[in-house]
Amino acid sequence: MSKNHFLRSIAENDIKNGKHDYVYTRFPPEPNGYLHLGHAKSICLNFGLANDLNGKCNLRFDDTNPEKEDEEYAESIRQSVEWLGFKWSKLCYASDYYDQLHGFAVELIEKGLAYVDDLNAEQMREYRGTLTEAGKNSPSRARPISENLDLFERMRKGEFDEGQYTLRAKIDMTSPNMTLRDPIIYRIRYAHHYRAGDKWCIYPMYDFTHCISDALEGITHSFCTLEFQDNRALYDWVLSNITIDENLNGEKGKLMPRQIEFGRSNLEFTIASKRKLIQLVKDGHVSGWDDPRLTTLVGLKRRGYTPKSIRDFCAEIGVTKKDSVIEMTVLENAIRHDLEASAKRVFGVLKPLRVVITNYPEGQSETFTVKNHPKDDEMGTREIPFGREIYIDHDDFMLDPPKKFFRLGPGREVRLRYGYAITCNDVIHDDKGDVIELRCTYDPLTAKGQTSDGRRIKGIIHWVSATHALDAEVRVYDRLYTEPNPSAADDFITLLNADSLRVFADAKLEPSLAQGKQEDRYQFERVGYFCFDEKDNSTNKIVMNRTVSLRDTWAKVKR
């Protein structure tokens, strides 16, 4: 159940007042790109509201521009909607309504409410006027109905060139609302449509198509974003001037869908513009539409975001009439919250530093049985092997540590989580002076959290047995841009974060991960949440992605 918001109130009141018996919404993407977080908000709104109020919701492709659309996009959109956890009542395509749409256009012509215009694009711009000056009527506006009918039919038959003629609604060239200045409702396009094929060479425009599609499907509430507020007048004009005696559900009578607008939400440090996304993909700045740094739904999925976390995020940001900019931490909080409860705990070392425990007998090993989740016993236990040589993370050792560093340093003692306490006696450097190995001793009396003398060991670090460790490549992602609002820049490419992807090619993982499942999520204790990469992980090579880090107050202290 999502939260209350003004659209839900409107829908509920419409039912309470008897205006409608049910709510029927639709999610209407154009199949010209991949879905992103902004679409998720619309999906959760439309499907979520229908679910909550026992109504229906269609997935409808608004596919009236053959030049931009493709089945590849449509397929991905269907998958993303399903992945988010929603089921459509009907799968619809505006392109399935082309015949009916054509009929309604003829009806408008017959009523003297539409005419065929021969103005070219440039002339039309001149006649349209400006924001502050009225437009003037095209000479074609006076064309007789019979001639309009004939010309429109010949447009349909393909007797003219692209751009030679358009069909326009006859409304008001002096309207202060620009969308009402005799909008084009049909244009000539000799383009192959991914579904309709080559049947048509005239294609209906959005404003004409959308309202009629809604009416045909019996939609009660047509939610869209704020920039369509001016278009609402045209939406209503079209529907009040055509005749729909019966909709596709067999309902009779005038059932007017109502368009209501809500504000877009933008996420800081991201770009949703399709044009710019295409540029990133084409120029190789990212690996594809599903690059884990992108906030496309396929990218978020590959990154390890769960459908629930995205639904929760959408509920959290709300629905209002105000465009908003959401901080990244809200999204991160949503996925951390979900994964904290559901992810199995494991040990993974991203930057391995070899540690030899000199007083542990050579060739000996033992296993510790540990919980998969600290609070959820139903998630069971697993065994982790321990031996003379282990790896710890380089970040857990400092040659000259500051006071508050509760980890390893020369002469210091830390606890190996679930294991013994070790003390660092020697530090081995290579020729360049870099630390490459630690020599430590362990205290056999410190298993199970105890110490023999009651001393308190503050530091606890994770580790993995060197002889049992799995090799893996671990990819760690950061924000793609260096600025919170990259879209505002002249050239957003210059704002790309050079460190948005860090690859840890020599990561060492605990052996239980060999039985890991693609769909499972893991918490590398003290590090973050990880998943297997859906494309590059294989039986030969383990590849994992960091979904999000754990909250890190130590990182703040360091700063």
Place this chain on the structure above:
RNA sequence: UGGGGUGUAGCCAAGUGGCCUAAGGCACCGGAUUUUGAUUCCGGCAUUCGAAGGUUCGAAUCCUUCCACCCCAGCCA
């Protein structure tokens, strides 16, 4: 500047004349618990609702004026 919208904390966002000396989440700051510097817990965080006037016993909510920001002049959606 014609038309259409929006303005409540750093970011979202409840609230639609009195129980508002304004919910909740994120962020931030304490403090407790903790074999994850995680989680959890407890506490703090707007005398003020874009500004100024006005109406009213009483206003974030009503009125007036002003200010700021967003959208519209595609044969895109």
